[in-house]
Amino acid sequence: MHDHSASELPSLRRQKILLILERDGKVMASELSQHFAVSEDTIRRDLAELDNAGLVQRVHGGALPRPKDTGKDYFTRLDEIDEVKIRLAQLAAQQIRNGQTVMFDSGSTSLQVARSLPRDISLTAVTASPMTAIALSEYPGVKVILAGGQLNPKTMAAGGHEALRLLSGIKADLAITGVCAIHPEVGITSLHFDEVPVKQALLDCAARVIAVTTADKLGAVEPFVVAPCERLHTLITERHVASGNVEDYRRLGIEVEQLQD
Numbered sequence: 001m002h003d004h005s006a007s008e009l010p011s012l013r014r015q016k017i018l019l020i021l022e023r024d025g026k027v028m029a030s031e032l033s034q035h036f037a038v039s040e041d042t043i044r045r046d047l048a049e050l051d052n053a054g055l056v057q058r059v060h061g062g063a064l065p066r067p068k069d070t071g072k073d074y075f076t077r078l079d080e081i082d083e084v085k086i087r088l089a090q091l092a093a094q095q096i097r098n099g100q101t102v103m104f105d106s107g108s109t110s111l112q113v114a115r116s117l118p119r120d121i122s123l124t125a126v127t128a129s130p131m132t133a134i135a136l137s138e139y140p141g142v143k144v145i146l147a148g149g150q151l152n153p154k155t156m157a158a159g160g161h162e163a164l165r166l167l168s169g170i171k172a173d174l175a176i177t178g179v180c181a182i183h184p185e186v187g188i189t190s191l192h193f194d195e196v197p198v199k200q201a202l203l204d205c206a207a208r209v210i211a212v213t214t215a216d217k218l219g220a221v222e223p224f225v226v227a228p229c230e231r232l233h234t235l236i237t238e239r240h241v242a243s244g245n246v247e248d249y250r251r252l253g254i255e256v257e258q259l260q261d
Contacts, residue, residue, distance in 0.1 A: 106157030109178030
């Protein structure tokens with residue numbers, strides 16, 4: 001039975017190719033072409049994109065898995081923060097007001113927002129990320145509440161019942177989140193299953209949610225669904241994105257702010 005729905009959305013089809021690759025240990029372009037009812041040229045383009053992203057290793061006629069964990073741990077990702085992410089973080093920091101209670105998601109993007117606040121800001125900050133808590137503690141007027149629990153070495157954030165209990169007991173004015181992937185139909189998705197409940201709690205407990213993301217995350221899909229896009233109030237992203245992407249989110253009622261050149 002052909003998977004026509006996946007053929008309509010390249011990002012979804014590529015995600016399913018990754019799942020098939022994980023299951024079978026190898027994929028062949030000819031078989032994937034029949035499975036998804038698309039041409040082999042389309043599949044080859046899919047495999048080329050996945051290879052460029054470091055997710056598969058192309059071989060003649062198909063692809064093999066990349067070795068697990070290419071070494072890009074949390075600290076490596078921090079070192080790779082570029083000018084665009086810094087500018088996005090600065091734009092998000094301008095949305096934060098004195099006196100607010102603000103939740104900061106885990107991840108390098110939210111950490112960069114924390115580092116971009118005005119020196120004299122006064123607020124209550126809540127986070128499950130020790131790195132973000134340390135950055136926020138450098139501001140004299142910021143009271144930091146750190147959610148505890150078991151530390152996930154991949155995300156460098158706390159998770160589990162202890163973190164969820166603390167987060168769910170707070171009513172925040174604002175939540176700042178980065179996203180692994182966001183798709184107008186699939187919603188906000190994550191690469192890590194165990195961080196989904198904490199991200200959901202963060203979205204549930206804030207009156208307003210701001211997502212900060214580079215353009216490559218728009219239209220992407222990861223395996224674990226966090227929430228529909230409508231849970232976001234503001235999306236901050238780059239100026240130049242794939243045609244139509246930004247309007248898809250505006251049609252859902254999300255305010256979209258883009259960097260100016």
